[in-house]
Amino acid sequence: MASCRTYGLRHWKRQLFQIMLYAVVILGVFGLLSQIILLSSKFRIISLLTNAYDNDNLELSNATERTINNQPKTFLSYKHNFSFPLDIDIAYLVNEKIQFNISIPHEAINPHPFRYMNLPQSCDFRFRKSFWTENDTILVLVKSSASHYALRAAIRSIWKTVDDPGIKKVFLLGYDGINQSQINEESQNHGDIVQEDFKDAYRNNTFKTIMGYNWAIQFCSKVKFLFFMDDDYYLKLSDLASYLRKIPEENRHSIYIGSLSKAGVPYRDKNTRWYVSAEEYPFDLYPPYIGGGAYVVSYDVALRFHLAFPFIKYIPIDDAYLGIVARKLMIKPRRDIKFQSYYRGAIAKECSHDASELVKQVCPLARLGYNIYIHQNKKRPKNRTLLRSLLITIGILVAALTFIALPVFLHLYCEGICTGN
Structure with a gap:
């Protein structure tokens, strides 16, 4: 037992x-x-976050990964031998043009042979009894696709309560034959459309940006600050005006500020709209540049850009192109957190492609940027x-x-x- x-x-x-x-x-x-x-x-x-918020940004994330992984070894090194046509001292020549009205003795390689189709009235800052002066004037230029009527209407709705005689607002458009009659009517009703006859397409964004600078220099030459933005951004217009007008008088020059990219990699994937070939740009990195979604330049910088454009080879990515122009003009782009979408106190932030969300300041694109920033900047090494x-x-x-x-x-x-x- x-x-x-x-x-x-x-x-x-x-x-x-x-x-x-x-x-x-x-x-x-x-x-x-x-x-x-x-x-x-x-x-x-990053891919999961992007898929949750925006398929367009998913394409951007995947394209970035493919570009970095498949970067050919044959591209020239930006850090060691950067030179971009025209290979001239454009900074010196532009200064000579501004100071002594000496013509630049070279044939243009980036002509802009387009004509205006719609024009607003020239900038006429009528301050009357306003506290502000010509040194406080601001021109807001919104890069908009021709078919984005709803987004332009939303932006006008957001800004309608801001009655500031020192601010001028215009929208920059290319030509779209299908929507042209409606654009003409919009221009007549609101008087804020700047449009030329180049095709309104993503790869013509550099033409659109050049058009904005050319119009500003020709028709708004008394302005002190130029603010460029995309039509999917939410801008706190009064905050922008207050922020810029607090800059001391002695510092209101050589301004080129926004969201800084210090070492952008050109996209070499032909399946993306950001594709840039080796013939267009042969280097492995771009010069430092400010993201084109929201940025500020002072008038003196805008004038130098305007004079240099015809003599600097065109590439279709407008913000990277401005970085090249700034590099050749020896203008230093500077980061300003006020124009970073991930910053909760941003003056301007990437918001939405939906007009109703834009009006309500429901900004999934800014939320996406914030999540990606937090992920990429964790203190713990990967x-x-x-x-x-x-x-x-x-x-x-x-x-x-x-x-x-x-x-x-x-x-x-x-x-x-x-x-x-």
Whole structure:
């Protein structure tokens, strides 16, 4: 009888030990799998976030990854031998033109042979009894697609309460034959359309930007600040005016500020609209440039840009092109957090392609930018992610042994004492 009891106790101990072992193995495998999933999600978080918010930005994220991974070794090094046509001292020649009205003695390689189709009235800042003067004037130029009537209407609605005689607002459009009659009517009703007869297309955005500078120099020459923005941005117009007018008089020159890209990589994937060929731009990096969605230039910078454009080879990416022009003119772009979409206190932020969301300041694009910024700027180095995952797995195993094995061991130990074994 005692031997049967002893055999039963040993069998029970063996079964309990096997259950404990299985539990530890299952928990360990579960912990390892969970960390593998967590690790893989770390590397895919930008794509997942982008897919959740905006398919266009998903294409941008994937294109960036493909461009970096597939960057050919044949591209020239920007850091070692940058030179871009025309290979002339354009900074010196522009200064000579401004100071002494000496013509630039070179044939233009980037002509702008387009004609205006719609023009607003010239800038006429009627201050009357206003506190502001000509040194406080601001021109807001909104780059807009011809078909984006709803976004332009939304922007006008947002700004209608701002009655400031020192601010002029215009929209920059290319030609779209399908919508042209409606654009002409819009121009007559609001008087704020600047339009030329180049095709309204993404790869003509540099033409649109050049048009904006040319119009400003010709028709708004008394303005002090120029603010460029895309039509999917939400701009706090009064805050912009207050911010710029607080800049001391002695510092209101050589301004080229916004969201700074210090080492942008050209897109070499032909399937994206940001594609730039080696013939268009042969270097591995762009010069530092300000993102074209929202930025400020002072009038003196706008004038120098305007004079230099005809002598600097065209590329279809407008903000990168301005970075090239600034580099050749020795104008330094500077980061200003007030124009960063991820900054909660931003004056202008990328908002939405939906007019109703724009009016309500519901900005999924800014939220996307904030999430990506937080992900990319975590203090923990990325190369420690795997180590962290392994440590967590080991911790799970230790916890499993502690909370399962230890109670079982104590139970068996006490049972052995009670039975005299």
